[in-house]
Amino acid sequence: MPRDQPAHDPAPARVATPAAKLSGPAKAMHKLGLKRDIDLALHLPMRYVDETRIAPIGGVRDGLSAQVQGRVLESRIEARGRRQLVVRLADDSGELVLRFLNFYPAQQKALAAGQLVRARGEVRAGFFGREMVHPECRAVTPDTPLPRALTPVYPSSAQLPQTYLRKAVASGLARAPLHELLPAGVVPAGLPPLREALRLLHQPGADQAVEALEDHSHPAWQRLKFEELLAQQISQLQAQAERATLAAPSLQPARDGLAVKLLAALPFRLTGAQQRVVAEIEADIARPIPMHRLLQGDVGSGKTVVAALAAAVAMDAGWQCALMAPTEILAEQHFRKLIQWLQPLGVTVAWLTGSRKGRARTAMVDQVASGEAMLVVGTHAVIQGDVAFARLGLAIVDEQHRFGVAQRLALRQKLEAQRPEPGGPALEPHLLMMSATPIPRTLAMSYYADLAVSTIDELPPGRTPIVTKLFADGKRLGVIDRIRDEVQRGRQVYWVCPLIEESEHLDLQNATATHAELSAALPGVGVGLLHGRMASAEKAAVMALFTAGEMKLLVATTVIEVGVDVPNASLMVIEHAERFGLAQLHQLRGRVGRGEVASVCVLLYATPLSPTGKARLQAMAETNDGFEIARRDLEIRGPGEFMGARQSGDALLRFADLTEDSGLLQQARAAAPMLMQQHPQAAAAHAARWLASRADFLKA
Numbered sequence: 293m294p295r296d297q298p299a300h301d302p303a304p305a306r307v308a309t310p311a312a313k314l315s316g317p318a319k320a321m322h323k324l325g326l327k328r329d330i331d332l333a334l335h336l337p338m339r340y341v342d343e344t345r346i347a348p349i350g351g352v353r354d355g356l357s358a359q360v361q362g363r364v365l366e367s368r369i370e371a372r373g374r375r376q377l378v379v380r381l382a383d384d385s386g387e388l389v390l391r392f393l394n395f396y397p398a399q400q401k402a403l404a405a406g407q408l409v410r411a412r413g414e415v416r417a418g419f420f421g422r423e424m425v426h427p428e429c430r431a432v433t434p435d436t437p438l439p440r441a442l443t444p445v446y447p448s449s450a451q452l453p454q455t456y457l458r459k460a461v462a463s464g465l466a467r468a469p470l471h472e473l474l475p476a477g478v479v480p481a482g483l484p485p486l487r488e489a490l491r492l493l494h495q496p497g498a499d500q501a502v503e504a505l506e507d508h509s510h511p512a513w514q515r516l517k518f519e520e521l522l523a524q525q526i527s528q529l530q531a532q533a534e535r536a537t538l539a540a541p542s543l544q545p546a547r548d549g550l551a552v553k554l555l556a557a558l559p560f561r562l563t564g565a566q567q568r569v570v571a572e573i574e575a576d577i578a579r580p581i582p583m584h585r586l587l588q589g590d591v592g593s594g595k596t597v598v599a600a601l602a603a604a605v606a607m608d609a610g611w612q613c614a615l616m617a618p619t620e621i622l623a624e625q626h627f628r629k630l631i632q633w634l635q636p637l638g639v640t641v642a643w644l645t646g647s648r649k650g651r652a653r654t655a656m657v658d659q660v661a662s663g664e665a666m667l668v669v670g671t672h673a674v675i676q677g678d679v680a681f682a683r684l685g686l687a688i689v690d691e692q693h694r695f696g697v698a699q700r701l702a703l704r705q706k707l708e709a710q711r712p713e714p715g716g717p718a719l720e721p722h723l724l725m726m727s728a729t730p731i732p733r734t735l736a737m738s739y740y741a742d743l744a745v746s747t748i749d750e751l752p753p754g755r756t757p758i759v760t761k762l763f764a765d766g767k768r769l770g771v772i773d774r775i776r777d778e779v780q781r782g783r784q785v786y787w788v789c790p791l792i793e794e795s796e797h798l799d800l801q802n803a804t805a806t807h808a809e810l811s812a813a814l815p816g817v818g819v820g821l822l823h824g825r826m827a828s829a830e831k832a833a834v835m836a837l838f839t840a841g842e843m844k845l846l847v848a849t850t851v852i853e854v855g856v857d858v859p860n861a862s863l864m865v866i867e868h869a870e871r872f873g874l875a876q877l878h879q880l881r882g883r884v885g886r887g888e889v890a891s892v893c894v895l896l897y898a899t900p901l902s903p904t905g906k907a908r909l910q911a912m913a914e915t916n917d918g919f920e921i922a923r924r925d926l927e928i929r930g931p932g933e934f935m936g937a938r939q940s941g942d943a944l945l946r947f948a949d950l951t952e953d954s955g956l957l958q959q960a961r962a963a964a965p966m967l968m969q970q971h972p973q974a975a976a977a978h979a980a981r982w983l984a985s986r987a988d989f990l991k992a
């Protein structure tokens with residue numbers, strides 16, 4: 293018998309035992325997250341095998357799988373090269389050999405001559421005649437019943453035999469609290485009750501369409517997906533309702549205050565789109581409930597100044613503001629820009645990052661705690677343990693999708709209500725998130741029920757569109773000539789080195805080699821190197837030289853990906869462009885074309901390029917519109933990959949798929965508010981059942 297068919301199945305342990313005390317399969321089950329009865333009930337088969345029928349041995353065609361039953365005529369060990377167990381099995385219709393390369397003495401005993409045996413496997417023509425190699429099989433008696441349901445095959449691990457898991461799931465399913473929570477009329481017509489759906493998925497009758505079960509289109513699967521989507525919609529609406537009960541400071545611009553002065557002092561006029569989103573944000577933060585808004589706008593659309601204006605309003609109203617960026621480079625750049633804009637207006641901008649330690653940090657933390665520092669810029673160090681704001685009114689998170697889930701949760705906790713006046717009301721800060729990676733609008737609207745979205749859909753005037761060119765790597769020397777020309781015209785250039793997924797070390801080696809190559813090829817041109825392993829002071833020094841124009845060519849790994857702003861840079865070369873995601877290429881390309889000079893982005897690719905690879909790079913050459921690129925990327929690769937599981941929230945959906953199940957999503961969207969209004973207890977119970985352990989992440 294194969295290893296997953298031990299003669300005596302140990303009874304599955306009850307599942308709430310602490311992991312440390314478990315052994316073998318029970319531990320493996322724990323590892324897979326199968327701890328409670330409900331976890332087991334929701335652990336669904338990947339496929340099914342049909343053991344409900346017995347085929348006559350003589351009638352099974354070669355190459356097909358079947359279950360047969362017969363007497364063992366002979367059982368012997370052959371030592372033909374490798375020891376193997378060879379068992380001849382016969383019924384009235386014919387004869388067959390069962391062959392085992394690995395076997396236990398117990399198996400040999402169970403398959404002794406005269407024994408009645410049931411075996412399932414693929415029949416093929418073999419050395420000994422027609423045979424099954426390593427069939428699933430066991431000894432039976434003439435009245436051993438046949439299963440009435442298809443046999444499920446579950447996702448499992450090497451330490452967890454299917455038979456063990458099947459029994460555990462069956463008993464988990466029987467015990468799990470799966471009573472119907474949803475009143476009639478909520479579930480779309482034609483879908484079975486939950487318990488029935490799960491029973492069917494785990495133990496489908498032999499008459500069920502296996503294909504519909506396996507491709508998840510079966511009504512039982514639809515029921516499960518609907519349940520999940522409904523829970524997700526309810527939890528979003530709950531978060532929204534909860535937020536509506538919270539208080540936040542009402543932040544209103546002062547007459548002749550900072551916001552007005554900043555606007556007047558800017559060297560440019562806001563675009564129409566910027567004015568619109570500023571108005572949306574100002575209206576939101578003037579209300580006494582916390583804002584929860586995403587500001588999305590293509591690379592270079594001017595989100596920073598919008599953030600600065602929002603911060604100015606908060607400070608006008610006497611509240612502190614925190615601006616967080618995912619990298620030190622980006623944080624420092626924001627810091628410089630904000631100093632340039634706000635210092636002349638008398639605002640002290642504080643600076644907090646992970647690399648700032650010791651006395652400087654302590655002093656800064658004190659200023660934040662006393663409320664003296666009105667605007668704090670930095671990396672996630674801003675939200676770390678020892679930092680406590682005196683009166684935080686507005687938190688702004690740039691490139692929010694780059695922050696990990698844990699960081700977003702930490703921020704969430706930091707934003708919990710404060711009581712600025714002793715005995716006064718608890719007030720939560722407003723939250724503004726910014727992103728250049730657009731979430732397709734329909735997705736944003738339907739998925740993030742609790743998120744308001746502002747979109748900057750216009751670039752500042754006077755920008756000459758970036759021209760993108762594709763070159764095979766063989767044209768490298770020509771590209772280097774182009775760099776020389778550009779530098780001679782007083783412009784600056786980025787050279788982005790490829791991602792080497794397997795090894796950060798190779799990444800660095802490669803960047804260093806390219807730096808040496810380009811320094812040698814371009815004598816007299818200041819060539820700098822920037823990579824993720826450098827200390828932040830080093831990085832800052834290199835960035836400062838490049839920003840000041842003293843360094844002309846910057847060789848970098850993708851550390852420059854987000855938000856870097858050097859308007860004099862007019863050429864960007866990206867090596868091995870085929871290895872990057874489109875969203876990332878678009879971000880990188882956005883580092884040029886920030887001034888009025890015509891800019892070029894060169895995508896170098898290794899040949900041969902796959903047809904998809906070519907289509908992707910061509911999309912980059914054909915459009916500069918981030919939303920259009922997102923749309924095409926979605927077409928080529930699907931939403932999960934494009935946005936990253938974290939941002940899309942897809943990781944939180946186990947059964948439903950936002951693109952495939954948009955019909956069910958619409959139904960869940962319609963049902964959720966109705967259910968909450970008419971049956972609030974059922975709604976709450978349903979959300980709790982599905983999202984108990986995930987609620988924090990959904991809100992983050």
Ligand code: ADP
Pocket residue numbers: 560561562563566589590591592593594595596597728752753855857859886
């Ligand atoms: P992003 O949206 O990618 O963060 P930034 O805020 O970095 O874009 O803005 C890109 C550049 O455009 C900056 O140099 C910024 O000062 C400038 N900018 C922003 N708004 C305008 C405007 N309305 N007119 C001209 N330049 C602008």
Ligand code: MG
Pocket residue numbers: 595596690855
């Ligand atoms: Mg930016």
